[in-house]
Amino acid sequence: MTKKVVATIITILLGxxxxxxxxxxxxxxxxxxxxxxxIAVHMAIKIAGAIKPADISAESMANIIQEFYRNNPxxxxxxxxxxxxxxxxxxxxxxVFMKNNPAANEPEKxx
Numbered sequence: 001m002t003k004k005v006v007a008t009i010i011t012i013l014l015g016x017x018x019x020x021x022x023x024x025x026x027x028x029x030x031x032x033x034x035x036x037x038x039i040a041v042h043m044a045i046k047i048a049g050a051i052k053p054a055d056i057s058a059e060s061m062a063n064i065i066q067e068f069y070r071n072n073p074x075x076x077x078x079x080x081x082x083x084x085x086x087x088x089x090x091x092x093x094x095x096v097f098m099k100n101n102p103a104a105n106e107p108e109k110x111x
Contacts (some may be wrong), residue, residue, distance in 0.1 A: 004098040004105050016090035023094065023104065032090050036083065043079045046072075067089055 011019030017032030021072060050068045051061075067074055098105045 002098075002105050004025065007035065007094045007098075011087070011090050011094060016086045019088065019090065019094050028093070035086055039082050039086070046075065077080070079099060 007022045009019075010022050011017075015033070016036045017029040017034075020026075020029030020032060023029075047065060048070050051064055075085035
């Protein structure tokens with residue numbers, strides 16, 4: 001398989017930035033991973049803010065999260081859009097990088 005295919009598959013499976021790390025584009029990979037983590041952490045903080053300490057139990061957590069999703073559909077949609085845009089950008093950036101650098105797209109040599 002070519003590096004382009006492997007990097008794209010890694011990005012699809014592991015998230016934005018993972019394919020860039022595979023291509024040794026460490027700065028951009030770290031930036032994309034950090035952006036994805038910031039979005040995920042912000043969402044976790046918002047959900048955690050909706051939880052009262054007295055409500056915490058295994059049965060109630062699922063209900064609390066479902067209620068949060070029902071009460072905040074626009075917020076959840078905005079997180080989904082941000083993550084989808086970040087993931088799409090990462091994939092397109094890999095494809096553009098490989099198109100502009102054909103030497104970097106040589107097939108992997110078996111070990």
